[in-house]
Amino acid sequence: MSEPTKKRKRNADGSKKSSKKVAVETPGASEVTVTVVQNTDDWAPIVAATPGLAFDKSLSLKPYTKRRGNAPQRPGQSGSIATDELLIESSEHPAIDYVGREEEAGGTDSLLKHYIGVYDPATGGLQVIESRKMTVRGIVRAQNAAPEAFAEKGDYKNMRELRNDLGQTFGTKKSKKAIASLTENAISKPRTAAEHTEPVKHDAVTAAMLRNMAEVTSGMATTEELQTVVDESKPRPRANLDAESPKDVYTIDYLVGTETMKVIPVKEWQDAVKAKEQIITSSKFVSDRIQLASSSVQKLKVLRYLLAILEFYGATTPRRGVRALPKKDELRKAMPGIPEAVAGNIQRKFSDHGMMSKFQMDLLITNVCALALIVDNFEVDVYDLREDLKLEGKQMQTYFSEIGARIMAANEGEKKRLGLDKAAAMQHKFARLRLPLEFPKAKFARK
Structure with missing residues (x-):
């Protein structure tokens, strides 16, 4: 049986809706x-x-x-x-x-x-x-507060007093006891001039306590004494603070030693300089200065000792904040041409039981800085040493500052002598040893 078809509804008025669109008359658009x-x-x-x-x-x-x-x-x-x-x-x-x-x-x-x-x-x-x-x-716009806002400044509580009030109200027994102890043992300070009142006089108990504190603290070290102790404990060669000339601040006898200077060999270098042969070493700083120092046997020996220290440092291996020395045979191979007495002197001075601590590493580098100042007449371009020791520029400058040298930029004469442009001159800082010495000051907490 077929489904019945759905019939359309007629319009209520019986009229038919036209499917044609009605044309809407629009007024003629005016031209703009x-x-x-x-x-x-x-x-x-x-x-x-x-x-x-x-x-x-x-x-x-x-x-x-x-x-x-x-x-x-x-x-x-x-x-x-x-x-x-x-x-x-x-x-x-x-x-x-x-x-x-x-x-x-x-x-x-x-x-x-x-x-x-x-x-x-x-x-x-x-x-x-x-x-x-x-x-x-x-x-x-920022506004200045009226004077009336500060008229009753004394009525306001500081943060500690507000915290104490909060602790007394909602705190535990332990915290309330601690707050009560602070209140009982507090010494009220005198009024300040800003409060426009007379200073509060100390009572007998407070005055006795203050006198006792003065007696106890009279034997404490001063800031200058503490600074002296800190300076002596720093990893750097001891400076002659009474020196009247830069050459007397760090002496060769102290840095190298009289007996060690006698056995340092430099004849091979002297012969090479006379034959006008180029001398190449593992240190750029040393290689660039052998020719200039050839007229002074003492400076040649200082350079040779400086090279031995750099070779000793380069032979060590970093391990978790320290540096480990290689075996004795390998260490001697890393320091060719150096007598056993000189190598032993360096090893005893800058290592202990086959290891270099952080203190000994810093002591070695500050000794290198002092020796470099002697070689270069107390004005050193720190760039070459920075490359030899594989350090950042700021680190190298800090080591020179620790021995009292002043870090300065290259002047026009040095730029011309070294052939440096503006960009290269930024990498070359000069350490100069001048009197009076300027050491970094240690920071102490205020009493």
């Missing part, structure tokens, strides 16, 4: 002539936004202009908008300063242009001119 007006004046219209502000229209804004840093040579129709930057400001409001700025280059709408149009219905003409897009924001 658009004209772009070129901005030839110094001032252009402004389209300003005031986000989050209810700007008072009665306020007047003062304009300020300045030349743009990237102003085009041909501004085109934009005129002063493209060449000059505008800022508007108003301080007429009693509490708020208003400042309006254009969007900076690189912003989301920095390349978007804004226009203002004036339409004349009589002529059908629309004149359009480019305008500036600005954002006006308000800045709350």
